[in-house]
Amino acid sequence: MAKVLYNGNINEEVLQGKKIAVIGYGSQGHAHALNLKESGFDVVVGLRGGKSWDKAVEDGVEVTSVAEATAAADVIMILLPDEHQPKVYEESIKPNLKAGDALVFAHGFNVHFNQIVPPADVDVFLVAPKGPGHLVRRTYTEGAGVPALYGIYQDYTGQARELALAYAKGIGSARAGVLETTFQEETETDLFGEQAVLCGGTTALIKAGFETLVEAGYQPEVAYFECLHELKLIVDLLYEGGLENMRYSISDTAQWGDFVSGPRVVNEDTKARMKEVLKDIQTGVFAKGWILENQANRPQFNAINRSENNHQIEQVGRELRSLMPFIKKPVSAKKEVVVNGSR
Ligand SMILES: NC(=O)C1=CN([C@@H]2O[C@H](COP(=O)(O)OP(=O)(O)OC[C@H]3O[C@@H](n4cnc5c(N)ncnc54)[C@H](OP(=O)(O)O)[C@@H]3O)[C@@H](O)[C@H]2O)C=CC1
Ligand SMILES: CC[C@](O)(C(C)=O)C(=O)O
Ligand SMILES: [Mg+2]
Numbered sequence: 294m295a296k297v298l299y300n301g302n303i304n305e306e307v308l309q310g311k312k313i314a315v316i317g318y319g320s321q322g323h324a325h326a327l328n329l330k331e332s333g334f335d336v337v338v339g340l341r342g343g344k345s346w347d348k349a350v351e352d353g354v355e356v357t358s359v360a361e362a363t364a365a366a367d368v369i370m371i372l373l374p375d376e377h378q379p380k381v382y383e384e385s386i387k388p389n390l391k392a393g394d395a396l397v398f399a400h401g402f403n404v405h406f407n408q409i410v411p412p413a414d415v416d417v418f419l420v421a422p423k424g425p426g427h428l429v430r431r432t433y434t435e436g437a438g439v440p441a442l443y444g445i446y447q448d449y450t451g452q453a454r455e456l457a458l459a460y461a462k463g464i465g466s467a468r469a470g471v472l473e474t475t476f477q478e479e480t481e482t483d484l485f486g487e488q489a490v491l492c493g494g495t496t497a498l499i500k501a502g503f504e505t506l507v508e509a510g511y512q513p514e515v516a517y518f519e520c521l522h523e524l525k526l527i528v529d530l531l532y533e534g535g536l537e538n539m540r541y542s543i544s545d546t547a548q549w550g551d552f553v554s555g556p557r558v559v560n561e562d563t564k565a566r567m568k569e570v571l572k573d574i575q576t577g578v579f580a581k582g583w584i585l586e587n588q589a590n591r592p593q594f595n596a597i598n599r600s601e602n603n604h605q606i607e608q609v610g611r612e613l614r615s616l617m618p619f620i621k622k623p624v625s626a627k628k629e630v631v632v633n634g635s636r
């Protein structure tokens with residue numbers, strides 16, 4: 294079994310006395326900055342002026358420009374959207390790096406696909422939480438954490454591994470488990486997981502189930518509860534105790550249906566498609582497409598996003614959730630959702 298490290302295995306002293314610049318204050322950025330600060334580390338956030346800047350100030354975090362934060366820090370964690378990282382890196386980070394600094398990522402995309410080429414005289418490593426940033430923050434405040442992978446790309450100082458582990462502990466990940474990887478493994482498995490299972494696979498499954506019921510004449514509200522709302526309750530049982538725990542709680546009728554019908558929906562054909570998805574990731578086909586889509590100002594991304602936000606399951610869901618005040622305010626509450634072609 295792989296070696297999984299926890300708080301007790303990690304000495305965070307190597308990071309104490311160092312200045313950590315968290316570049317970006319979005320999903321991961323706000324979580325890393327606040328968790329590290331509350332873990333006792335010296336944090337500065339690097340941003341351009343705007344919404345995130347105001348939020349960071351409101352949260353009581355020291356904020357400055359990306360260039361100044363980089364220049365002031367010893368450890369620079371880049372938590373900008375992957376597609377913006379190369380430009381900001383070239384313009385504001387690279388010119389302000391000093392020999393012996395640590396350049397850190399939460400996802401290996403830009404280094405693995407050669408969009409960022411770090412200088413030889415800095416440490417380069419990743420600390421990649423295996424969960425959404427808002428949950429990295431929420432679980433930390435609850436005394437728990439989200440597991441993380443760490444991987445060393447370049448060890449200039451000889452301290453890269455210790456620094457990576459201390460950083461992972463600082464954001465709360467060593468409460469859940471920290472595991473060594475490489476930039477290649479993290480990049481390819483993360484892209485695969487989000488495309489085939491966690492995000493793409495799941496949303497496609499939910500919509501297909503919802504549409505099948507609605508097209509057969511069932512009420513959209515019933516289809517929403519069945520295919521989306523209840524999924525969280527089922528996933529909670531999977532999270533707490535795996536497949537067996539979930540199957541312990543559901544009826545035997547459901548379990549038999551799970552055994553005989555699950556493989557009729559997700560089967561060898563699906564796995565063959567998954568292998569194609571993985572191949573496109575490994576060969577760089579996916580990365581190239583995503584880079585080009587951004588260079589063209591995201592025409593497809595924006596069109597699909599608008600149409601997805603207008604899907605009947607989203608309209609029904611908004612109505613039903615508004616009548617369930619016990620559901621936590623969504624993390625997207627402050628974000629403008631694109632519906633009907635306008636913001
Ligand atoms: N989202 C997640 O949960 C996970 C993300 N990751 C990785 O973490 C990294 C960050 O992702 P994520 O947290 O989703 O990113 P977000 O999209 O949430 O980052 C948005 C932040 O970046 C800032 N920003 C954007 N462009 C610029 C710019 N040109 N100059 C300065 N600041 C800018 C925004 O500021 P402003 O308000 O000014 O626009 C905002 O603070 C990525 O590498 C991603 O793959 C890894 C694991 C999970
Ligand atoms: C599952 C999506 C993710 O990889 C994540 C939250 O871990 C991401 O890139 O946001
Ligand atoms: Mg991920």
Ligand SMILES: [Mg+2]
Pocket residue numbers: 400483484487
């Ligand atoms: Mg990802």
